Amino acid sequence: MRAILIFLAMVFSLAIGSVALAQDGPLRLRITDGVIEPMPFAIPAFQAESAAAGQLASDISRVVAADLTGTGLFREISPDAFISTVSNFASPVQYADWKAINAQALITGAVNADGQGNINVKFRVYDVFSGAELGTGLQFAGTADGWRRMAHKVADEVYSRITGEGKYFDSRVVFVSETGPKNDRRKRLAIMDYDGANVQYLTDSSAIVLAPRFSPDGNRVLYTSYETGFPRIYVLDVNNVGRRAIDLPDGTMSFAPRFAPDGQSAVFSLTTGGNTDLYTVNLGSGDLTRLTSAPSIETAPSFSPDGSRIVFESDRSGNQQLYVMPASGGEATRISFGAGRYGTPVWSPRGDLVAFTKQNRGRFHIGVMRLDGSEERLLTASFLDEGPTWSPNGRVIMFTRETQGAQGAPSLYSVDISGRNLKPIRTEGGASDPSWSPLQR
Amino acid sequence: MNSLKIAVLVGAAFALGACTNAGRFDNDGGFGADGAGAGFDVGSAQDPNSPAYFNQTIGDRVLFLVDQSSLTPQAQTVLAGQAAWLANNPEFTAVIEGHADEQGTREYNLALGARRANAVKEYLVTQGVAATRLQTLTFGKERPLEICSDESCYAKNRRAVTVIAAGGGTS
Incomplete structure (x- = not known):
């Protein structure tokens, strides 16, 4: 948690320029000739908690990932590299497996759909190197039609927690x-x-x-x-x-x-x-x-x-x-x-x-x-x-x-x-x- | 052949009292095959009281230097001709459209086009055209005539076009 916030503080306090930073702690920022090394994160496809949520769960996690990588501050780790799978939203996280692939943040989620157009999206964010959840899990309820907005809301929460900046994806x-x-x-x-x-x-x-x-x-x-x-x-x-x-x-x-x-x-x-x-x-x-x-x-x-x-x-x-x-x-x-x-x-x-x-x-x-x-x-x-x-x-x-x-x-x-x-x-x-x-x- | 068709079109527009903006038409001769007594076709660019004459022979537009709205000597000559034509054709009103080239921000170019249109209006008024017959309009950089991105096109796009119409105008 602290490590992630330090990462963030560094990202946002620096303008363009050639800056070399001392690297201490696992979450670090590398700036060379003005290029900041994006923070690697893992986002396993969200769990579908009902049959009707199958496609949505996958789509929502894709939009969350796109929002985060779109900032240029984050880099998604390919699921091909995953050692762990997340088969249940409530299961404990195997931090060592995510650390091994250098994921600094892990985002898990689950989607429930009632088959009548209502969906529920919940998610958690983990600071892998600190071995702790970042903030607490949240859930959003909405309509299946508005699934992209729900994804943006999840991404906004993640972005805001990790960067300390205001939200902007749900706009x-x-x-x-x-x-x-x-x-x-x-x-x-x-x-x-x-x-x-x-x-x-x-x-x-x-x-x-x-x-x-x-x-x-x-x-x-x-x-x-x-x-x-x-x-x-x-x-x-x-x-x-x-x-x-x-x-x-x-x-x-x-x-x-x-x-x-x-x-x-x-x-x-x-x-x-x-x-x-x-x-x-x-x-x-x-x-x-x-x-x-x-x-x-x-x-x-x-x-x-x-x-x-x-x-x-x-x-x-x-x-x-x-x-x-x-x-x-x-x-x-x-x-x-x-x-x-x-x-x-x-x-x-x-x-x-x-x-x-x-x-x-x-x-x-x-x-x-x-x-x-x-x-x-x-x-x-x-x-x-x-x-x-x-x-x-x-x-x-x-x-x-x-x-x-x-x-x-x-x-x-x-x-x-x-x-x-x-x-x-x-x-x-x-x-x-x-x-x-x-x-x- | 083409110009014959154009002459007919212009004549038709004149008869309908519609406005014409025929500045891009070449005046390359070809008139007078069935010439009227005056030596030109009524409504053609040789007929001094025709819109075609206004648009093509006098010239319906004047050009401006970069970021300028002052009238060049050539522009003043054209506008004197426009004013004389308007004096002879009191049933016509005009909308003066000001334009800018693409090298500027959108809002500024709207304001600049308005300045250019107004410079033309004021000059026509000093030449005796009643201000009530003239309206101004700006298009900023929204309606370029030429589409390349160099001075050869920009020079033609920095323009004010006097669009004449018979009757009460567009108010």
């Missing part, structure tokens, strides 16, 4: 699904599990849709649509797919909406007479408040988690830079000072960092910095990376990467805030503008 992503050639893209809103499973479409492709953003409770989405022919912001209920336009003055265009943390209001860009400024709108009353009044472009606003401040981009200095101002408007402080241009700032759910898109020397980067602009760290580089969104625990960033040229197409990627574990999220067709939901309840 969804709303994004823009893209098809068609570059000069005739069809776009529609879609929602999926964080890992790309269970895609559902929320709009058709009859009008351009852009940049959906989840409400703090995950039940609504703000986005921009051209259904009137002009860009305009809408709010959509993800459960019944009902939508309504936010009422705004005639002759204006609106885009880049984002919810306030209380879910009652939104901040967005409104363009009138060619000039783009920031406003908030009360989603209940429709009352508008103007936050900025400058001839420059003010856009891509994002609230602090406590709702007191807004980070946004402006070209008031001559090119795109990041600024922070009170949520009611007023004096803004510039926070980005490095070479190049900075846009699309997003406040992290932990409150300590801003993720952004940076353009410099013809390349695009996703990066993070502190709210005072210090400790800027670029996590990616490509022809076109943009639009970061935070995982619910503030540990991972998902973004859009578009490839170059006439056949260029967008897809979603995620990366750890350490800069490690850059990987694509598999989607059918093109995908852009992800927005990560809060943890589901």
Whole structure:
């Protein structure tokens, strides 16, 4: 237990860089040239405690394993190497057998299904080298249809216990699904599990849709649509797919909406007479408040988690830079000072960092910095990376990467805030503008 | 052959009062086989009061430098022609569409496209076009015309297109 926590503390206290660590104790972290050695774990297929649970038990353990290995912090040991089998969830664990194959964590589980669509999943986590259970066993009850969510909940518990970090696997992503050639893209809103499973479409492709953003409770989405022919912001209920336009003055265009943390209001860009400024709108009353009044472009606003401040981009200095101002408007402080241009700032759910898109020397980067602009760290580089969104625990960033040229197409990627574990999220067709939901309840 | 068909299509669109956006059509001759008295087909790109003339002969679009929304001298010449045409064709309104190339973030490019569209609108107004006949629209980088990823395409994508329509416009 202690050993695992030390492992974790080391993983999360270190950023990128070449670091060599003294190795003491069985659970250890090896970092060479910025690569952390993932922790090996074993997850025997979960036990089916009833005939109806057979396939589900196996499927659930596969999803748990995929969640954990997907973080880049864990490595699954092939079942072919197992010496022990786990034939009963309640049986004592033969630690020596797992130690012998260098499993540092062991995850066991069992699934019961009543044959009427209800399932029950229980699991335990063991620190093999300490020879002790890590935390206590837990069980989740749910429906067979929702088996992937139950698997994500198990993986979240394991991840959180071992890393000390917040959970994030039981979450969804709303994004823009893209098809068609570059000069005739069809776009529609879609929602999926964080890992790309269970895609559902929320709009058709009859009008351009852009940049959906989840409400703090995950039940609504703000986005921009051209259904009137002009860009305009809408709010959509993800459960019944009902939508309504936010009422705004005639002759204006609106885009880049984002919810306030209380879910009652939104901040967005409104363009009138060619000039783009920031406003908030009360989603209940429709009352508008103007936050900025400058001839420059003010856009891509994002609230602090406590709702007191807004980070946004402006070209008031001559090119795109990041600024922070009170949520009611007023004096803004510039926070980005490095070479190049900075846009699309997003406040992290932990409150300590801003993720952004940076353009410099013809390349695009996703990066993070502190709210005072210090400790800027670029996590990616490509022809076109943009639009970061935070995982619910503030540990991972998902973004859009578009490839170059006439056949260029967008897809979603995620990366750890350490800069490690850059990987694509598999989607059918093109995908852009992800927005990560809060943890589901 | 093609251009003949196009002339017919443009004429039909004109008759229906629909908007046309024929900027990609080449004006490579072939008109006048059954020429009217004026020396051009009514509705063709040689007819100074036709949408085809606006779109092709005057030019329905102007181009911008990287991250700029100011009008070049060439753009001002095109827009002066657009303004004169609109003065002669008061039943037409226009939506000015501003676009950006792909080298920018989505939101910024929307705002930049709006700036470009507005720069065109303001210029047309200084040339005497009533502001009430002009609407602006931004597409940001959502509707590129050219799809390669180098300056030859970007230069054509950084544009503002004046899309004319007969009647009350799209409001």
